[in-house]
Amino acid sequence: MSDVLRISEIFGPTIQGEGALIGVPTVFVRTGGCDFRCVWCDSLHAVNSEYRHTWAPMSAVDVMAEIRRLSGGVPLTVTLSGGNPAIQPMGDLIEMGRAEGYGFAIETQGSVARDWFAQLDMLVLSPKPPSSEMETDWAILQDCIDAAKDAPTVLKIVVFDEADYAYARDVAARHPDLPIYLQPGNHTPPPPEDDSATVDQDGIDARMRWLVDRVIADHWHAARVLPQLHVMLWGNKRGV
Ligand SMILES: C[S@@+](CC[C@H](N)C(=O)[O-])C[C@H]1O[C@@H](n2cnc3c(N)ncnc32)[C@H](O)[C@@H]1O
Numbered sequence: 163m164s165d166v167l168r169i170s171e172i173f174g175p176t177i178q179g180e181g182a183l184i185g186v187p188t189v190f191v192r193t194g195g196c197d198f199r200c201v202w203c204d205s206l207h208a209v210n211s212e213y214r215h216t217w218a219p220m221s222a223v224d225v226m227a228e229i230r231r232l233s234g235g236v237p238l239t240v241t242l243s244g245g246n247p248a249i250q251p252m253g254d255l256i257e258m259g260r261a262e263g264y265g266f267a268i269e270t271q272g273s274v275a276r277d278w279f280a281q282l283d284m285l286v287l288s289p290k291p292p293s294s295e296m297e298t299d300w301a302i303l304q305d306c307i308d309a310a311k312d313a314p315t316v317l318k319i320v321v322f323d324e325a326d327y328a329y330a331r332d333v334a335a336r337h338p339d340l341p342i343y344l345q346p347g348n349h350t351p352p353p354p355e356d357d358s359a360t361v362d363q364d365g366i367d368a369r370m371r372w373l374v375d376r377v378i379a380d381h382w383h384a385a386r387v388l389p390q391l392h393v394m395l396w397g398n399k400r401g402v
């Protein structure tokens with residue numbers, strides 16, 4: 163139980179604003195550090211190394227104590243996000259929390275597979291479309307799916323444009339058995355030093371209407387299109 167986790171922030175409970183668990187009360191554990199640099203990342207304070215002085219080294223015991231405090235000791239679903247939480251040793255935290263009745267979901271881009279994915283209540287794989295300027299390693303994405311074994315696994319793709327949409331169709335064709343969620347990109351992500359920056363919600367809504375039209379025109383009836391609910395409610399504010 164001695165592994166150190168690099169933690170950017172622990173906040174909540176709030177509601178999960180994205181994807182399969184949208185609306186579900188959750189505490190977020192946001193880790194610091196990422197192996198990707200998506201051009202439109204909305205969480206650069208947990209990615210860029212110039213912010214690493216804000217990332218606290220914490221033991222799984224310390225993180226669990228904070229989750230317990232925030233949740234009033236009443237078990238809920240904990241969401242591990244980041245940065246990329248898959249580059250951190252999360253196994254002990256998950257084991258400890260599950261023993262107390264807490265559930266664990268993770269948001270990760272599918273670039274690192276871990277044995278402990280099999281202990282999750284929800285693995286959200288969010289491979290990155292062309293607009294991110296990142297490349298997908300399809301073999302590693304498959305390793306992530308395999309590592310999850312029987313743990314519920316879903317795909318969540320951010321879509322900004324036609325090329326991203328084509329990418330999402332490709333991901334769905336490669337993994338027809340996995341539920342797939344599409345979310346419109348926020349083209350006004352917060353600069354890492356100013357999370358009060360305003361969001362162009364009208365622009366995001368227009369992109370979501372385009373995305374809905376696109377899905378319907380293709381008769382892509384297995385797709386699920388959702389907004390970032392927390393962005394609609396609180397804009398780019400951090401910690402919600
Ligand atoms: C900040 S990431 C952290 C977890 C992990 N690194 C990942 O990308 O899945 C959490 C989720 O936010 C999404 N996201 C990041 N920036 C976004 C933006 N500008 N618009 C919409 N979704 C965004 C990511 O695609 C991912 O699904």
Ligand SMILES: Nc1nc2[nH]cc(C(=O)O)c2c(=O)[nH]1
Binds near residue numbers: 177190243269402
């Ligand atoms: N409410 C809320 N929902 C979220 N879903 C994914 C988030 C993330 O940044 O990973 C996030 C977040 O930061 N807040």
Ligand code: SF4
Binds near residue numbers: 203204244245246
């Ligand atoms: S993988 Fe996730 S945390 Fe990392 S840069 Fe991309 S969106 Fe941000």
Ligand SMILES: [Mg+2]
Binds near residue numbers: 204
């Ligand atoms: Mg976010």
